[in-house]
Amino acid sequence: MIEIRPALPDDLDWLCKLEEESFSLPWTREQLEGQMSGENKLLLVAQLDGRPAGYMGLYWVLDEGYVTNVCTSAEYRRRGVASALINSVTERARELDLSFITLEVRASNAAAHSVYAKMGFNDVGVRPGYYEKPAEDAVIMTLYLKEVER
Ligand SMILES: CC(C)(COP(=O)(O)OP(=O)(O)OC[C@H]1O[C@@H](n2cnc3c(N)ncnc32)[C@H](O)[C@@H]1OP(=O)(O)O)[C@@H](O)C(=O)NCCC(=O)NCCS
Incomplete structure (x- = not known):
């Protein structure tokens, strides 16, 4: 069973470890901590069968x-x-009345592109040379949350 909850200071050790295992330019502890508090940000943790399994x-x-x-x-x-x-x-973005959620993904990251596309994000553009280590373009993907008047 998957449960979603806000990240807590006690999560910082495994969050840092997962960042280091997963990204060539991992977020620092300070960056992760900074993402946990503040009026305009959130960091959520997913627990699978009671164990921390992912974050966003x-x-x-x-x-x-x-x-x-x-x-x-x-x-x-x-x-x-x-x-x-x-x-x-x-769900939280809808509660906040946001118009869209957007992100960048490495052009070669088929797994991430696939999950975002499955969740309704569309390709809306490219940022050439956006990433380092290795240098790579970013695909911009956006999930629109409101009807656009035409
Ligand atoms: C991308 C990532 C976050 C996906 O996480 P996940 O928990 O495995 O994703 P889900 O189980 O929710 O996958 C949902 C769907 O996305 C697609 N998908 C996910 N991983 C995939 C892969 N490796 N190859 C192809 N499709 C994939 C599938 O359609 C999948 O549905 P299915 O398993 O029923 O076929 C994970 O692979 C990851 O952490 N990668 C390293 C870090 C990263 O690249 N983060 C994104 C940075 S932009």
Whole structure:
């Protein structure tokens, strides 16, 4: 069973470890801690059968939501953890009356692209050379939360 809850200071050790295992430029402890508090941000943790399995961050400015990171521990992948986090963040974004949630994903990251597309995000553009280590383009993906008047 997957449960979603806010990240707590006690999560910092495993969050740092997972960042280091998963990304070539991991977030620092200070960055993760900073994402946990503040009026315009949240960091959610997914627990699978009682164990921390993944996390997702969001910050917002006016009615725009920006995903900071999404990650599932390697041993818990393909069990719906990222999907549950995205659903929970989307629910919160609707409560906050945001117009959209957007993110960047490495052009080669087929797994992440696939989960975001499955959750309703669309490709809306490319940021050339956005990433380092290795240098790579970012695909911008956006989930629109409101009907656009035409
Ligand atoms: C991308 C990532 C977050 C997905 O997490 P997850 O918990 O495994 O995702 P889910 O189980 O919710 O997957 C939902 C769907 O996404 C797609 N998907 C997920 N991983 C996939 C993969 N490796 N290959 C192809 N499709 C994939 C599938 O359609 C999957 O549904 P299915 O398992 O029923 O086929 C995870 O692989 C990860 O943490 N990767 C390393 C960090 C990273 O790249 N983060 C994103 C940065 S932008």
